[in-house]
Amino acid sequence: MDQLKRQAAARALEEVRDGMQLGLGTGSTAKHFVELLGERVAAGLKVIGVPTSEATRADAERCGVKLTTLDEVDHLDITVDGADEIDPELNLIKGGGGALLREKIVAAASDRMIVIADDSKWVPTLGKFPLPVEVIPFGLGATRRAIEKAFADCGVSGQMAVRKAKDGHVFVTDGGHWIVDAQLGRIADPASLAKALSAIPGVVEHGLFIGLASSAVLAGGEGIRVIERRKP
Numbered sequence: 001m002d003q004l005k006r007q008a009a010a011r012a013l014e015e016v017r018d019g020m021q022l023g024l025g026t027g028s029t030a031k032h033f034v035e036l037l038g039e040r041v042a043a044g045l046k047v048i049g050v051p052t053s054e055a056t057r058a059d060a061e062r063c064g065v066k067l068t069t070l071d072e073v074d075h076l077d078i079t080v081d082g083a084d085e086i087d088p089e090l091n092l093i094k095g096g097g098g099a100l101l102r103e104k105i106v107a108a109a110s111d112r113m114i115v116i117a118d119d120s121k122w123v124p125t126l127g128k129f130p131l132p133v134e135v136i137p138f139g140l141g142a143t144r145r146a147i148e149k150a151f152a153d154c155g156v157s158g159q160m161a162v163r164k165a166k167d168g169h170v171f172v173t174d175g176g177h178w179i180v181d182a183q184l185g186r187i188a189d190p191a192s193l194a195k196a197l198s199a200i201p202g203v204v205e206h207g208l209f210i211g212l213a214s215s216a217v218l219a220g221g222e223g224i225r226v227i228e229r230r231k232p
């Protein structure tokens with residue numbers, strides 16, 4: 001599996017050109033991309049990156065990739081990031097590692113978002129992977145009720161749980177927020193659900209990435225597939 005992730009990362013790296021400003025994703029697949037990018041930088045490639053998490057910042061620094069912020073550059077050429085699920089419209093569930101907020105800000109500031117994954121992430125319909133919803137701890141009871149109403153309005157339901165870290169304490173995101181994971185099973189209309197969740201005051205962001213990915217690089221036993229998003 002790890003080999004497939006690295007192959008997908010290597011294929012995305014072929015899109016990177018000298019002088020590009022890059023968004024650097026988070027997770028085990030994106031980590032391969034940062035490592036391979038570091039090898040190219042050591043060989044003379046000149047790029048600058050914006051990391052989507054403190055973990056990726058540390059990886060990029062370790063690999064010698066020069067970093068910047070979205071305050072210092074006005075756009076990014078390409079963001080390369082992993083995903084937890086990818087559907088045929090290239091809508092995504094992201095946030096399994098808790099980095100969805102910065103990932104979405106960075107992806108939205110990019111001309112192109114390339115999603116890299118092993119092909120187990122490819123699904124006909126999103127929802128089997130629990131949907132992460134990043135929330136403000138204040139007023140969480142009210143926010144949870146509003147989320148449940150949004151689910152009902154969009155024809156989905158399922159158990160919600162505040163994410164815990166490995167040490168048993170509540171998981172806290174890089175932005176200081178909490179995450180509620182929702183086991184929805186099947187999200188028939190992810191665009192409507194995304195809109196409904198975004199309208200809730202206590203929701204900072206959610207893991208549905210709608211219309212952001214330009215292409216997906218999927219590595220499987222039979223090789224690599226590159227899928228471009230159909231123009232609306």
Ligand SMILES: O=C[C@H](O)[C@H](O)[C@H](O)COP(=O)(O)O
Nearest residue numbers: 027028029082095097098099
């Ligand atoms: O918050 C984490 C990110 O959205 C990751 O990109 C996603 O969870 C996929 O991670 P991995 O490549 O480790 O499966």
